[in-house]
Amino acid sequence: MRILVVEDDKDVASFVVKGLREAGHVVEQTPNGRDGLFMAASESFDAIVLDRMLPGGVDGLRLLETLRAQDNHTPVLFLSAMAQVDDRVRGLKAGGDDYMTKPFAFAELLARVEALTRRGKTDTPTTRLVTADLEMDLLSRTVKRAGQKIDLQPREFRLLEFLMRHAGQVVTRTMLLEGVWDYHFDPQTNVIDVHVSRLRQKVxxxxxxxxxHTVRNAGYMLRVEEA
Amino acid sequence: MKLVQSLSAILVIGTATVQAQPQPDPQPAIRVTSDTTEFCDHLSRYFARISAGHHTVPAASRALADEGGRLCAQGLIRAGISRLRMALYRLRPNR
Amino acid sequence: MPDAAGGETAADAAAGDAVADAAGGGAAGKPAGIDRPGRLARWRRWNRAAPSPVAEEEVPAPNFLRSAAVRFGVIYAALFGISAIALAAFLWWSTAGLLERQTDAAILTDSLGLTERFAEGGPKALVETINDRVLGNVDDDALYLLVDSASQRVAGNLESWPLRMAMDEDWDELRIERAGVASLARIHYFELPGGFRLLIGRDVELRSQLRVMMADAMFWAAVIALILGTIGAWAVRGLFRSTIADVSATAMAVSAGDFTRRVRIAGHEDEFDLLAETINDMLDRISSLMDGVRQVSNAIAHDLRTPITRARTRLEDAAIHATTEAELRAAVDRAMLDLDGVVSVFQALLRIAEIEAGARRSAFAPFDLAPLLTDLAELYDAAAEERGVRFQTSIPATLPSFGDRDMVQQAVANLLDNALKFSPADTTVQLTASLTPGGIAIVVADQGPGIPPEDRNRAAERFFRGESARSTPGSGLGLALVQAVAHLHGGSLNLDDGAPGLHAVLTLAGRIKPEAPRSITIASK
Structure with missing residues (x-):
């Protein structure tokens, strides 16, 4: 996938670029808002990682607003040190698809970027999710594995749905909390782990x-173990 | 300072109004004839004439008249005239 | 009033800067946009009597009238003088005026009587009457003069008809001479049939003496008023200045960094005392806030230094002693965990600061608290079960509420986190919500060790961690955030003894207006 990183901090930028390339993505990078806007508008990317405070007269918000005004819907993930709730709301209102605050764990960033690109692709509404022998019917809200029906609580269903929609990707605890529960805080207790382990019991x-699978230092992943 | 000035101005005007009275013009003061030795004598004689017509003259009245005559003789004319007038007043029948 | 800052000297400004720097240790700096040196110099000039913490420097001579105190004093003197004059004028009118009116009345009565005599008995009867009246004038003040058409004296006790008397003006003042002594008379004159003219007067020397006396009295009253007014003005100025000076000296001391100074309360329970109390209350509040800030900074320094030190030690240790890559990676991973902890403390602190600043009020909206609590209960139910803790809830079907949904969610989650963290196995955690007259009460009760009474007041302070909590992970910010959220919603956080365990009550005002201005009231005692 082609990913554009607009970030003026050299260390952060090179860290992000290196990590994304290692994960198998093609990465373009610029430290400057003006150039970033030019590149984002003239080339095609699958996702953009965007800092909010940028040199060059065009900051992240302006860049994104201009881009959206041109009917460009490339998924954008804000990566910013501005951590207040209002900043986050402003970023999402301007057309951002996700918002991460610095400092960040790369695993989280990677997971979210990949989730964004996936989201971009599945525009057509699906009614069935399949991973290996696990099937989920979103209309009848039933789950089967190897033809065997599995009874799930509504919340467990949504948790599994989220994991299946991101099958093959790392899903962090924060992403689960935001995606399944719509919570934007960090619980001190391991509530997510408990819910996942309950789901494992059944699935x-x-x-x-x-x-x-548990991904160390990152989160979870639903995938078929290669033999 | 304005306030202090206006304050003193008010005071000066105030005192001036009280003091500044219509000044009588330079015509000489007119003498009062009832303040003279002649008038005093006239009063003494008048008292003597009136008291002569009375049967009884009060002792106090006579004493006042005598004292008035004496004061006039000493030059204290207004005081003397005043005594004599009091003496006459006391002789009045309708008193 | 011209701005004194115009006369500022360079020395002034420099000295002002020196004060500001000395005060804040250079760290506080100057508040932007305020002409601090100029203001300080003006106060100092004004306030010369008060001991100044700074060496006196050259300042332009104080303009006397620039002082509000002097203006008050002058106004006081003016009022004093005006009332003195008003009193004197009234006295004049009621004494001299009365005498004058009485004299005029007596003259008028006299002239009526004499006119009647003339009408009845002609000139002869009039002359007799005049002679009688002159003789019998016990008061020795009556003046009469009857002249014929040739201005020759016919009767009376005046020597001659006054020269200037024209007949168009029948009332006048006349100078007379009585036994060689000058005097003044009030006279009335008029014509009688047959060319006779009659003058009737009264010696008003007494009145003119009174007039002189009154004038003297008024003059001296004015002088005394001026003197007393000036003294009063100085007294007012002094009173004013001593009070203001104390306030200004205190304010200057405080702005120079001495937060122990307070305005002196004279004990008169007057407006100045009220002002002093209000200022002192304000200073108390400021210094308690400053203490809080200082305490929090110390706590931050300590609480963040510890994990940072630990991370650094790990990294250094690994750099020196690690022999395998696995060891090195393990050390790096653990250091990263420590730093993540630091970041989460930072985020919690910023979140609390954001809440306390009230910035989130703009995001207030009506929402139903009941499903929010049910969802949270569902989230934590699994965690409780895993720990062998029973989790019970009692939530009404609907709890209409008003506020910031996310914040309330986080506050309740913090309480549940706490409860679960401290609950031993086989105990119960209860989440109860109910409508109260004041709003909504959310109760999270556990059967853990609870908080000892002496710590309960401080438990919601930032970074406070009780003895029993030291061994458990946590930032010491959870309850502080809950309290901040409660205050944001016009409610409170109460920590009670659950006997055993902790009984945390989070109340939210049912409906508070967003951006409600804080009312400022001055409590009068």
């Missing part, structure tokens, strides 16, 4: 192969 335990 993985009775079957020989586990689908929900």
């Amino acid at each position: 993985d335990k009775p079957f020989p192969i586990a689908l929900i």
Whole structure:
């Protein structure tokens, strides 16, 4: 995937670029808002990682607003040190698809960027999600594994749905909290882990192969273990 | 300072109004004839004439008249005239 | 009034800067946009009597009238003088005026009587009457003069008809001479049939003496009023200045960094005392806020230094002693965890500051608290079960509320986090919500160790961690955030003894207006 990183801090930029390239993405990078706008408008990217405070007269918000005004809907993830709730709201209102505050864990950034690109692709509403022998019917709200029906609580269903929509991607605890519960805070207790482990009891335990994996220092991933 | 000035101005005007009275013009003062030795004598004689017509003259009245005559003789004319007038007043029948 | 700052000298400005720098240790700096040196110099000039913390420097001579105190004093003197004059004028009118009116009345009565005599008995009867009256005038003040058409004296006790008397003016003042002594008379004259002219007067020497006396009295009253007014003005000025000077000296001391100074309260329970009390209350509030800031900065310094030190030590240790890559990675990972902890403390602090600043009020909206609590209960129920803790809820079907949904969510989550963190296995955590007359009460009760009574007041302070909490992970900011949220919503956080355990009550005002201005009231005692 082609990703544009607009970030003026050299260390952060090179760290992000290196990490994204290692994850197999093609990355363009500029430290300057004006150039960033030019590149974003003239080339095609799958996602943009955008700092808010940028040199060159065009800051992140202006860049994004201009881009959206040109009917460019490339997914944008804000990466900013401005951490207040209002800043976040402003960023999302301007057309941002996600908002991360610095300092950040790269795993989280990668997970979110990949989630954004995925979101961009699945525009057509799906009614069925399938990963290996796990099937989810979104209309009848039923889940089957190896043809066997699995009973899930509504919240467990949504948790599994989120994991399945991001199958093959790392999903962090924060993403789960935001995506499944719509909470924007960081609980001190391991509430997410408990819910995931409950889900595992139902989805993985009775079957020989586990689908929900823990990714150390990052979160979870639903994927088929390569043999 | 304005206030102090206006304050003193008010005071000066105030005192001036009280003091500045219509000044009588330079015509000489007119003498009062009832303040003279002649008038005093006239009063003494008048008292003697009136008291002569009375049967009884009060002692106080006579004493006042005598004292008035004496004061006039000493030059204290207004005081003397005043005594004599009091003496006459006391002789009045309708008193 | 011209601005005194116009006369500022360079020395002034420099000295002012020196004060500001000495005060704030250079850190506080000068408040932007305020002409601080100029103001200081003006105060100092004005306030010369008060001991100044700064060496006196050259200042332009104080303009006397620039002082508000002097203006007050002059106004006082003016009022004093005007009332003195008003009193004197009234006295004049009621004494001299009365005498004058009485004299005129007596003359008029006299002239009526004499005119009647003339009408009845002609000139002869009039002459007799005049002679009688002159003889019997016990008061020795009556003046009469009857002249014929040739201005020759016919009767009376005046020597001659006054020269200037024209007949168009029948009332006048006349100078007379009585036994060689000058005197003044009030006279009335008129014509009688047959060319006779009659003058009737009264010696008013007494009145003119009174007039002189009154004039003298008024003059001296004016002088005394001026003197007393000036003294009073100085007294008012002094009173004014001593009060203001104390306030200004205190304010200057405080602005120079001495927060222990307070305005002296004279004990008169007057407006100045009220002002002093209000200022002192304000200073108390400021210094308690400053203490809070200082305490928080110390806590930050300590609480952040510890994990940073730990991370640094790990990294250094690994750099020196790690022999395998795995060891190195493990050390780096653990250091990263420590730094993540630092970041989360920072975020919590910023969040609390944001809430306390009230900036979130603009995001207030009506919302139903009941589903919010149910969702949270669902989120935490699993965590409780895993720990072997029973989780009970009692939430009404609907709880209409008004505020910042996310903040309330986080506050309740913090309370639940706390409760679960301190709950031993096989105990119960209860989440109860109910409508109260004042709004909504959310109760989170656990059966853990609770908070000892002596710590309960401080438990919601930033970074406060009780003895029992030291061993558990946490930033010491959870309850501080809950309290900030409660205050933002016009409510409170009460920590009670659950016997056993903690009974945390978060109240929210049912409906508070967004951006409600804080009313400023001066409590009068």
